[in-house]
Amino acid sequence: MRTAPGLDVHINWRFKAILPVAATLLAGIALFFWVTLSIPPSDRRTVLLVAAGGAVAICAVLLVVLAVLVHRPLLELREKIARLEQGDLNVTVGFAGRRDEIGELGRSFNAMVRQLRESHEQIQQLHRTQMSRAEHLATLGELAAGLAHEIRNPLAGIAGVIQIIGRDLPPGSPTREILKEVEQEVHHIQKILNELLDYARPKPLQLRPADLNATAERAVSLARQQIASRPIEIEFRPAAEVGMVEHDPDGIQQVLLNLLLNALQAIPREGRIVVEVHNEDRYATVAVTDSGCGIAPEHLPNIFKPFYTTKGKGTGLGLSLARRIVEFHGGRIQVETEVGRGSTFRVWLPKRKIASAAQS
Ligand SMILES: Nc1ncnc2c1ncn2[C@@H]1O[C@H](COP(=O)(O)OP(=O)(O)O)[C@@H](O)[C@H]1O
Numbered sequence: 001m002r003t004a005p006g007l008d009v010h011i012n013w014r015f016k017a018i019l020p021v022a023a024t025l026l027a028g029i030a031l032f033f034w035v036t037l038s039i040p041p042s043d044r045r046t047v048l049l050v051a052a053g054g055a056v057a058i059c060a061v062l063l064v065v066l067a068v069l070v071h072r073p074l075l076e077l078r079e080k081i082a083r084l085e086q087g088d089l090n091v092t093v094g095f096a097g098r099r100d101e102i103g104e105l106g107r108s109f110n111a112m113v114r115q116l117r118e119s120h121e122q123i124q125q126l127h128r129t130q131m132s133r134a135e136h137l138a139t140l141g142e143l144a145a146g147l148a149h150e151i152r153n154p155l156a157g158i159a160g161v162i163q164i165i166g167r168d169l170p171p172g173s174p175t176r177e178i179l180k181e182v183e184q185e186v187h188h189i190q191k192i193l194n195e196l197l198d199y200a201r202p203k204p205l206q207l208r209p210a211d212l213n214a215t216a217e218r219a220v221s222l223a224r225q226q227i228a229s230r231p232i233e234i235e236f237r238p239a240a241e242v243g244m245v246e247h248d249p250d251g252i253q254q255v256l257l258n259l260l261l262n263a264l265q266a267i268p269r270e271g272r273i274v275v276e277v278h279n280e281d282r283y284a285t286v287a288v289t290d291s292g293c294g295i296a297p298e299h300l301p302n303i304f305k306p307f308y309t310t311k312g313k314g315t316g317l318g319l320s321l322a323r324r325i326v327e328f329h330g331g332r333i334q335v336e337t338e339v340g341r342g343s344t345f346r347v348w349l350p351k352r353k354i355a356s357a358a359q360s
C-alpha cells in the first residue's frame with residue numbers, strides 16, 4: 001500500500017481481508033453496547049462477553065476459511081511458479097478443478113504451462129531439424145569442395161590438350177569451331193569450380209588500413225576488361241577524401257568485382273554503370289549503380305542466398321560471398337532496385353572495424 005511518496009508499507013493480505021469484517025463486528029459490538037445500556041450491569045457483562053467471544057470466533061472461522069480457500073492455492077501456485085522458473089514444464093496446480101475464480105486461475109495457469117511446453121517442444125524439434133540440416137549441408141559442402149578441387153587439375157589438363165589439338169588442325173577445319181565451343185564450356189566449368197571453391201574455402205581475410213579508392217579502381221579496371229566490345233560505359237567516381245579504410249583489399253576487390261559482373265550481366269545491350277566511393281562519418285561506402293533490368297520483387301528476398309540464381313549459367317554464389325566478406329569487415333550490403341530501370345548495390349565499411357565484429 002502506498003502511503004506517502006517513496007514509502008511502501010507491506011500489509012499481510014489476511015489482515016486486509018479480515019479488516020472489513022472485524023470493523024463491522026466492532027461496530028456491531030459498539031451498537032450492541034449502546035443498546036444494552038438499559039440492562040442491569042451484572043447481566044450486561046455476561047451478554048457483552050458472549051457477544052465479544054462470538055465476534056472473535058467469527059473472525060477466527062473466517063481466517064480458517066480464508067486460509068483453506070485462498071491461502072493454500074496461492075502457496076501451491078507460488079511453489080509451482082518457482083518450479084517453472086527452474087525449467088520444469090510439467091507442473092500443474094491441483095486446484096484447477098474448483099468452480100470459482102481460484103479454480104479459473106488454476107485452469108489458466110495449467111493452460112499457460114501447457115502452451116509453454118508445446119512451444120518449447122516445437123522449438124526443440126525445429127532446432128534438431130535445423131542442426132541436422134546444417135550438418136548435412138556442411139558435409140555436402142565439404143564433399144562438393146573436395147570434388148571441385150579434384151576436378152580442377154584434370155580439367156586444366158583437358159583445356160591444355162584442347163588448345164594443342166586446335167593448333168594442330170588445319171585453318172579451315174570445321175572441327176576448329178567445335179573445339180572452340182568445347183573450350184568455352186571447359187572455361188565455364190572452371191569458372192563454376194573456382195567460384196565454388198572461393199565460397200567453400202574462402203581465403204583468410206586480413207584487415208589493414210588501405211586506400212579504398214584504389215581498391216575500387218582496381219575492381220573497375222578488371223570489370224572494364226570484361227566489357228569486350230559491348231556498348232557499356234563504367235564510370236568511376238572516387239571519394240575526394242576517403243582516407244584510409246580498414247579493409248582487406250583483395251576481399252573488397254572481389255566483392256566489387258562480383259557486383260560489377262552482375263551489373264554487366266543485368267544490362268541487356270547498351271548501358272551504363274557508375275561506381276561511386278563515398279566518405280561518411282564512421283563509414284565509407286561504395287555504390288555500384290547499373291542501368292540494367294532491375295530485380296523483380298519475387299527474387300529480391302533470395303538474391304543473397306547461396307546458389308540462388310536467375311541466370312542459366314549462374315552459380316548464385318557471387319552475392320552470398322560478397323555479403324559474407326562485407327560482414328566480416330563489420331559492414332553491410334544493401335540493394336535498391338526498380339524493374340526496368342536498374343539497381344544500386346551499396347557496401348558500407350566501417351573505417352575502423354568495430355571490436356565485436358573482429359571476433360567473427
Ligand atoms: N545488378 C543486378 N541486376 C539485376 N539482378 C541482379 C543484379 N545483381 C544480382 N542480381 C540477381 O541476383 C541473383 C544472384 O546473384 P549472384 O549471387 O551474383 O549469382 P549469379 O550472378 O551467379 O546468378 C542473380 O541471378 C540475379 O537474378
Ligand SMILES: [Mg+2]
Nearest residue numbers: 258262318319
Ligand atoms: Mg554473380
